[in-house]
Amino acid sequence: MSTRIVTLPGDGIGPEIMEAGLRVLAAAAQQGGFEYSADEHPFGGAGIDACGSPYPEATRVAVHEADAVLLAAIGGPAWDDAPDRPEAGLLRMRQDLGLFANLRPTRVTAARAGRSPLRPEIVAGADFVIVRELTGGIYFGQPRRLGDDEAFDTMRYRRDEIERIARVAFETARTRRGRVTLVDKANVLASSKLWRRVVGEVAVEYPDVHQDAMYVDAAAMKLVSDPRRFDVILTENLFGDILSDEAAEITGSLGTIPSQSRGASGPAVYEPIHGSAPDIAGQGIADPISMIASVSLMLRGSVGRADVADRIDAAVDAAVSAGEITPDLGGTATTTEATDAIIRHLSTEFSKGAHDDQH
Ligand code: NAD
Ligand code: IPM
Ligand code: MN
Secondary structure, three states: OEEEEEEEEEOOOHHHHHHHHHHHHHHHHHHHOOEEEEEEOOOOHHHHHHHOOOOOHHHHHHHHHOOEEEEEEOOOHHHOOOOOOHHHHHHHHHHHOOOOEEEEEEEOOHHHHOOOOOOHHHHOOOEEEEEEEOOOHHHOOOOOEEOOOOEEOOOOOOHHHHHHHHHHHHHHHHOOOOEEEEEEOOOOOHHHHHHHHHHHHHHHOOOOOEEEEEEHHHHHHHHHHOHHHOOEEEEOHHHHHHHHHHHHHOOOOHHHOEEEEEOOOOOEEEEEOOOOOOOOOOOOOOOOHHHHHHHHHHHHHOOOOHHHHHHHHHHHHHHHHOOOOOHHHOOOOOHHHHHHHHHHHHHHHHHHHHHHHHO
């Protein structure tokens, strides 16, 4: 079966890292023996420029018909004053596809420990995933209003929205080390109090999973003082947005972290957690790892080729160990050079596999 992939390169460094991801995907398909089609569409600022909308109708139709969506990044100063911003297009796509669950993995492999801004003895071996609720909370809650003298947003959650994301977290924990930490602000916020209650109820259905809870301020602190204590972090939309950038940075660079967004049915979206990085766009130095790791997550989650994903992850680690990395990780490679290195290591991984198969 051929997987139908819709690609949304977007803005800023988006097209630069999308090209890198697609080169790795092509190499992986050729050596791993799977078929796919990649169909590119305008989205974000590119959608505004091409069609007058950050989520053009033709793009909307295409993502609904896809098996998986690869998104790079959107946004930038050129569209910051647009009446309908690129970011609004992203939020609309998440809502439109019902992508309520956003999984953001953080792993400090041995190859990465020395690249972290934190001491290796604190971070080495840290391995957790943030399960972020993606279609509710203050991002979407009504009422909201921007006036001249007053403005407000509403952090609103329904029980069923909390239950379904909690189940994703507990199911994810079952495939990992069996621990869920709910991160909330239940000492202050009503919505967080409901989260504590509902997550506690769902936890009863998963007696094999250990569940605890932490206030978000303390969790922000623990992420840098003791990141190894976490396995699955379950949290609402805004806290998940903030904590995932913080978590990403402990691996050495935000530019290396992928994500999967999924709903109850329909295509999942795979994308780096970072934005369009206008400060480095056009310089050819964007880290391609976040996009390549997103391709790897897609092979696990939507193509059924975890074996190939393992090889891509190993190739990325090998390139990092060899110092074939972009400036964000402390190297001097360009995006193209770092991608070339990963593709070379991927071939090595496949030839190791072929060797293993013969014995
Ligand atoms: P950003 O994530 O784009 O960049 C933050 C910092 O990380 C910058 O210094 C940037 O250079 C660096 N960085 C990010 N990705 C990198 C990579 N692959 N390689 C090397 N360095 C990398 O955040 P920002 O600057 O606050 O936002 C820029 C724009 O992106 C805004 O319009 C914002 O709304 C948008 N945004 C989009 C997404 C998305 O597409 N999902 C996510 C976050 C922000
Ligand atoms: C992310 C981004 C988005 C978010 C923005 C661009 C709407 O920061 O994917 O983390 O806040 O969810
Ligand atoms: Mn974010």
